[in-house]
Amino acid sequence: MSKLVPLPSKALVPERDADKFPILDVRHLGIDFGGLTAVDDFNFTMGRTEIGGLIGPNGAGKTTVFNLLTNVYRPTRGSILLDGVDTLGMSTHQVNKLGIARTFQNIRLFTNMSVLDNVKVGLHNSTKSNLFASVTHGPAFHKAERKAKERALELLSVFHMEDLADAQAGSLPYGAQRRLEIVRALATEPGIMLLDEPAAGMNPSETAELMENIRKIRDTFQIAIMLIEHDMSLVMGICEGIAVLNYGKIIAKGTPDEIKSNPAVIEAYLGKKEE
Amino acid sequence: MMDFLSTLISGLSLGSIYALIALGYTMVYGIAKMLNFAHGDVIMVGAFAVITSVSMLGLSPVLSILISIVCCVVLGVSIERIAYKPLRKSPPLAVLITAIGVSYFLQSLALLIFGSTQHSFPKIINMPAIELGELTIRGNMLITLVITTAIMAGMSIFINKSKTGKAMRAVSEDRDAAELMGISVNRTITITFAIGSALAAVAGLFYGTTYGFIGPYTGSMPGIKAFVAAVFGGIGSMPGAMLGGILLGVIENLSKRYISTELSDAIVFAVLIIVLMVKPTGLLGKKINEKV
Numbered sequence: 001m002s003k004l005v006p007l008p009s010k011a012l013v014p015e016r017d018a019d020k021f022p023i024l025d026v027r028h029l030g031i032d033f034g035g036l037t038a039v040d041d042f043n044f045t046m047g048r049t050e051i052g053g054l055i056g057p058n059g060a061g062k063t064t065v066f067n068l069l070t071n072v073y074r075p076t077r078g079s080i081l082l083d084g085v086d087t088l089g090m091s092t093h094q095v096n097k098l099g100i101a102r103t104f105q106n107i108r109l110f111t112n113m114s115v116l117d118n119v120k121v122g123l124h125n126s127t128k129s130n131l132f133a134s135v136t137h138g139p140a141f142h143k144a145e146r147k148a149k150e151r152a153l154e155l156l157s158v159f160h161m162e163d164l165a166d167a168q169a170g171s172l173p174y175g176a177q178r179r180l181e182i183v184r185a186l187a188t189e190p191g192i193m194l195l196d197e198p199a200a201g202m203n204p205s206e207t208a209e210l211m212e213n214i215r216k217i218r219d220t221f222q223i224a225i226m227l228i229e230h231d232m233s234l235v236m237g238i239c240e241g242i243a244v245l246n247y248g249k250i251i252a253k254g255t256p257d258e259i260k261s262n263p264a265v266i267e268a269y270l271g272k273k274e275e
Numbered sequence: 276m277m278d279f280l281s282t283l284i285s286g287l288s289l290g291s292i293y294a295l296i297a298l299g300y301t302m303v304y305g306i307a308k309m310l311n312f313a314h315g316d317v318i319m320v321g322a323f324a325v326i327t328s329v330s331m332l333g334l335s336p337v338l339s340i341l342i343s344i345v346c347c348v349v350l351g352v353s354i355e356r357i358a359y360k361p362l363r364k365s366p367p368l369a370v371l372i373t374a375i376g377v378s379y380f381l382q383s384l385a386l387l388i389f390g391s392t393q394h395s396f397p398k399i400i401n402m403p404a405i406e407l408g409e410l411t412i413r414g415n416m417l418i419t420l421v422i423t424t425a426i427m428a429g430m431s432i433f434i435n436k437s438k439t440g441k442a443m444r445a446v447s448e449d450r451d452a453a454e455l456m457g458i459s460v461n462r463t464i465t466i467t468f469a470i471g472s473a474l475a476a477v478a479g480l481f482y483g484t485t486y487g488f489i490g491p492y493t494g495s496m497p498g499i500k501a502f503v504a505a506v507f508g509g510i511g512s513m514p515g516a517m518l519g520g521i522l523l524g525v526i527e528n529l530s531k532r533y534i535s536t537e538l539s540d541a542i543v544f545a546v547l548i549i550v551l552m553v554k555p556t557g558l559l560g561k562k563i564n565e566k567v
Binding site for chain 1: 436437438441442444445448449451452453454455456457458459460461561
């Protein structure tokens with residue numbers, strides 16, 4: 001668990017984060033499924049307050065990268081340094097404790113629980129409670145419960161959702177479910193949050209609001225956010241660094257402007273121009 | 276009328292034992308997504324632990340009940356670790372067959388140690404019968420009812436209010452998402468097996484005091500009936516297991532008294548079939564949402 005890993009040589013992080021240790025440093029990451037190489041030689045660095053984007057055509061391996069970062073899959077090659085700690089061999093709940101959280105492409109809330117309880121589950125590791133205290137309902141239990149509830153409501157208020165606390169999560173409208181999933185991920189106190197297609201199914205005005213909210217979260221919580229997104233207005237609007245994935249390989253990396261004018265990216269998205 | 280009432284009360288008492296066992300089935304199903312067919316045999320082990328500590332070692336009833344609970348918890352957690360955990364990602368059929376294998380293993384082990392004869396269960400609950408006018412309620416039935424009701428109420432609070440309970444509900448709804456909330460799925464499953472087995476030990480105690488005799492195969496019938504109760508109430512649902520268990524006990528006792536002793540089990544299973552035809556998810560079962 002040492003932090004004696006050298007800083008990456010060509011750190012592609014925003015200037016304000018350049019002198020700080022990167023929250024995420026992925027090196028030569030790769031995974032094979034049987035004979036198929038799903039991701040290969042993936043290199044990526046995230047500054048501590050950076051908003052980064054991962055784009056690419058369908059099936060390029062973007063969600064696979066998220067699954068690798070959260071140790072749902074075990075990489076075949078390469079390493080992931082989360083806040084300087086090599087996460088190889090850890091289980092998903094351990095890397096979550098270390099500071100990585102995510103949302104899902106298809107929303108995966110605990111639909112039968114209340115909105116508040118969803119957030120409280122996210123607070124699992126910061127809630128101090130033992131079995132004895134919870135069965136006896138002693139003062140320690142009530143104190144921990146009250147603190148958890150306060151914190152949960154505070155987090156919900158970021159998205160103005162505190163009034164919905166007692167509603168069943170599955171009964172919320174689609175947009176609110178997406179926001180709740182982000183709040184729940186925030187509750188685990190991540191250093192970096194991965195958002196898998198947060199704007200999927202949203203109309204342009206909702207997307208614009210989401211964009212504001214992502215910035216707000218970054219500014220309020222001072223965390224890094226990495227997102228997979230097909231909505232280019234969102235990606236180009238808020239991401240500071242973007243990596244383009246195609247057939248499991250990074251074909252381009254850079255700022256939104258660099259990506260927009262990169263011929264390899266245009267080819268991957270639109271096909272090669274016929275001569 | 277008095278006859279009906281006393282049949283009803285003994286049915287409630289029997290049903291609450293089924294409910295305790297059914298809780299173990301339904302919790303393990305909800306959280307580990309498997310049917311633990313060895314659960315009934317844990318009851319038998321718990322009952323033999325009481326017989327051994329009271330009749331053979333001469334220990335006090337309270338101490339032997341504690342020993343029985345500890346034995347069952349250790350057994351339940353070990354079964355999960357050794358037999359089920361390696362199969363966590365295997366097809367459900369493999370786990371099911373393994374569970375049946377564990378069930379036979381426990382029965383054969385008990386047969387080897389205790390022989391095939393029925394052992395009489397020590398009378399450790401000494402509570403005089405209560406007379407309410409013409410109605411007489413046997414002491415052990417009253418104790419069974421009171422304690423199982425208290426346990427079920429405690430379990431409801433635990434699952435709904437405590438942090439561990441919330442973690443268990445989260446794992447049962449979406450294992451991967453729960454893991455990403457920093458919840459250890461393995462630890463949660465271990466806790467589930469520990470709680471289920473402790474409940475089985477208590478059920479074994481009450482089953483033993485109700486019937487008076489324990490043999491190596493004693494666990495299988497209440498185990499199957501509790502499974503039926505869990506499905507009846509809606510497998511995966513804790514209130515469902517409690518309701519299903521109690522209804523099953525009442526139906527069984529009423530049909531024993533008023534229809535036929537020989538047919539009572541057949542009637543119990545017929546009720547299950549009818550309920551499942553009308554409501555395939557069980558009485559309180561939730562509709563399973565297909566994940567896209």
